[in-house]
Amino acid sequence: MAKSDDCMRILQGLLVFGNVVIGMCGIALTAECIYFVSDPHGLYPLLEDTENNDIHAAAWIGIFVGFALFALSILGIIGIIKSDRTLLLVYIILMLITFAFEMASCITAATHRDFLTPNIFLKQMLERYQNSEPANNNDKLMIEGVTKTWDKIMLQNHCCGVLGPSDWQEYTSAFRVTHSDADFPWPRKCCAMDEQGLPISLDGCKLGVPGYYNSDGCYDAISGPMNTHAWGVAWFGFAILCWTFCVLLGTMFYWSGIEY
Amino acid sequence: LPYVPRVPSVALLGKVTATTFALERPCCIFNQHANALDSIWLVVAFANATATFRNPSSRADVPPYKQLPTAHSYMTLEMAAATYTCSAPSPAILRVGSDTACRDQATQDPCNGPLPSPGPYRVKFLLMGCHGPKAETRWSRPILLRRALSPSTIDPAPTRHGSDVVVLISILASLGTVLATAVLGALGAKVWGSLCHQDLGTSAFVRRSYRTHHIPPALPQPLPPGCRC
Numbered sequence: 335m336a337k338s339d340d341c342m343r344i345l346q347g348l349l350v351f352g353n354v355v356i357g358m359c360g361i362a363l364t365a366e367c368i369y370f371v372s373d374p375h376g377l378y379p380l381l382e383d384t385e386n387n388d389i390h391a392a393a394w395i396g397i398f399v400g401f402a403l404f405a406l407s408i409l410g411i412i413g414i415i416k417s418d419r420t421l422l423l424v425y426i427i428l429m430l431i432t433f434a435f436e437m438a439s440c441i442t443a444a445t446h447r448d449f450l451t452p453n454i455f456l457k458q459m460l461e462r463y464q465n466s467e468p469a470n471n472n473d474k475l476m477i478e479g480v481t482k483t484w485d486k487i488m489l490q491n492h493c494c495g496v497l498g499p500s501d502w503q504e505y506t507s508a509f510r511v512t513h514s515d516a517d518f519p520w521p522r523k524c525c526a527m528d529e530q531g532l533p534i535s536l537d538g539c540k541l542g543v544p545g546y547y548n549s550d551g552c553y554d555a556i557s558g559p560m561n562t563h564a565w566g567v568a569w570f571g572f573a574i575l576c577w578t579f580c581v582l583l584g585t586m587f588y589w590s591g592i593e594y
Numbered sequence: 595l596p597y598v599p600r601v602p603s604v605a606l607l608g609k610v611t612a613t614t615f616a617l618e619r620p621c622c623i624f625n626q627h628a629n630a631l632d633s634i635w636l637v638v639a640f641a642n643a644t645a646t647f648r649n650p651s652s653r654a655d656v657p658p659y660k661q662l663p664t665a666h667s668y669m670t671l672e673m674a675a676a677t678y679t680c681s682a683p684s685p686a687i688l689r690v691g692s693d694t695a696c697r698d699q700a701t702q703d704p705c706n707g708p709l710p711s712p713g714p715y716r717v718k719f720l721l722m723g724c725h726g727p728k729a730e731t732r733w734s735r736p737i738l739l740r741r742a743l744s745p746s747t748i749d750p751a752p753t754r755h756g757s758d759v760v761v762l763i764s765i766l767a768s769l770g771t772v773l774a775t776a777v778l779g780a781l782g783a784k785v786w787g788s789l790c791h792q793d794l795g796t797s798a799f800v801r802r803s804y805r806t807h808h809i810p811p812a813l814p815q816p817l818p819p820g821c822r823c
Binding site: 582 | 607608609613689692694708743745747748750753756759765767769773776777
């Protein structure tokens with residue numbers, strides 16, 4: 335009996351420790367997801383236009399799940415220290431609900447990351463960038479968002495197109511409709527700029543002389559932050575869930591061992 | 595002249611686009627034949643029309659840019675002979691088709707307008723003096739311009755999911771199932787136990803910790819020395 339008492343004490347201690355870790359991880363998850371939702375790289379308009387912004391939704395769920403985990407971990411610590419069956423039952427049920435939500439968020443982030451291929455951005459860029467014939471007002475907003483985002487990406491990262499400037503040559507585009515091929519083999523933002531924001535040599539840029547235009551593709555600059563976003567939500571959430579699983583099993587074991 | 599005009603071999607991304615192409619500038623080719631008043635033209639013709647092309651006898655007969663669809667050839671890039679001498683400092687690339695402004699004007703001046711179709715085209719340089727053509731280079735090899743595809747041919751569908759996604763989903767699903775089963779099992783056993791009024795001590799899921807007062811068995815007390823029967 336004394337042994338089982340000791341066992342229970344050890345289990346109590348372990349569960350309190352487990353809940354402390356869950357609480358801290360919950361806060362970390364909330365902070366991480368708030369960072370992703372705030373879109374520091376300004377890439378959200380691209381996602382919004384592809385109607386594939388489920389990794390954004392996963393981050394939003396992550397914010398609330400993180401906060402719920404923190405609150406529930408405090409409840410769990412109180413319940414374990416007091417050995418109160420009702421509190422622990424409430425804790426277990428609410429934790430299961432949170433577990434289910436976090437599972438949904440992880441799986442969504444992980445699977446939808448795979449949808450973000452170079453082709454989807456290429457198609458969007460060719461059809462939307464500087465498109466001068468929007469179908470309706472909503473379309474116009476999307477087009478402006480995509481154009482501004484691409485201009486920003488190309489200027490900041492010194493890149494052009496998704497896979498390279500030849501994207502603009504290999505495919506016709508909405509840009510090509512308003513800008514002739516002879517004057518604009520690729521957009522002006524692809525040219526190497528001086529301090530005033532003007533191309534260093536327009537002829538060099540049009541001819542494709544190395545050094546006067548940006549020859550890299552922008553796909554790395556786009557997919558890098560998005561990958562971090564998706565994997566951050568998915569794998570951190572997965573780690574939290576594995577830990578929570580163990581703590582929940584321990585709590586259920588503890589709950590069933592409490593005397594009435 | 596034995597010179598063959600060619601697209602520069604240097605790696606330039608824009609040397610052939612959908613409506614323009616670049617050529618190496620010929621240096622020192624016309625030195626023997628040209629004097630200061632001559633001009634050098636570039637003849638651009640469809641590859642199948644080179645056989646029927648006749649050099650114009652004077653500057654007035656030069657086919658302009660607008661005649662390309664009908665005559666299948668035109669002449670452009672009129673330059674003074676001095677620009678093609680050995681010591682010419684200007685860049686070594688000529689761009690055919692770079693002037694979009696003259697395309698819509700109805701002038702007869704030489705216009706270096708963009709090419710309307712992908713070709714293929716062949717070019718040659720022609721040295722024109724006051725009395726007519728004086729020298730010419732050979733025809734170049736056929737130059738085919740780029741043809742652009744429509745973006746609707748791009749297939750944005752993703753390749754199959756990565757294996758780590760599958761691992762993540764399967765592990766999460768199994769964890770969730772185990773948890774759900776455990777909770778349901780615990781609750782079910784409790785409900786079953788309370789319904790059937792079973793002896794809780796024998797139930798596997800519900801344990802009670804009996805806190806017993808340990809009563810040691812009474813030890814045989816030695817008789818007090820004063821009691822004697």
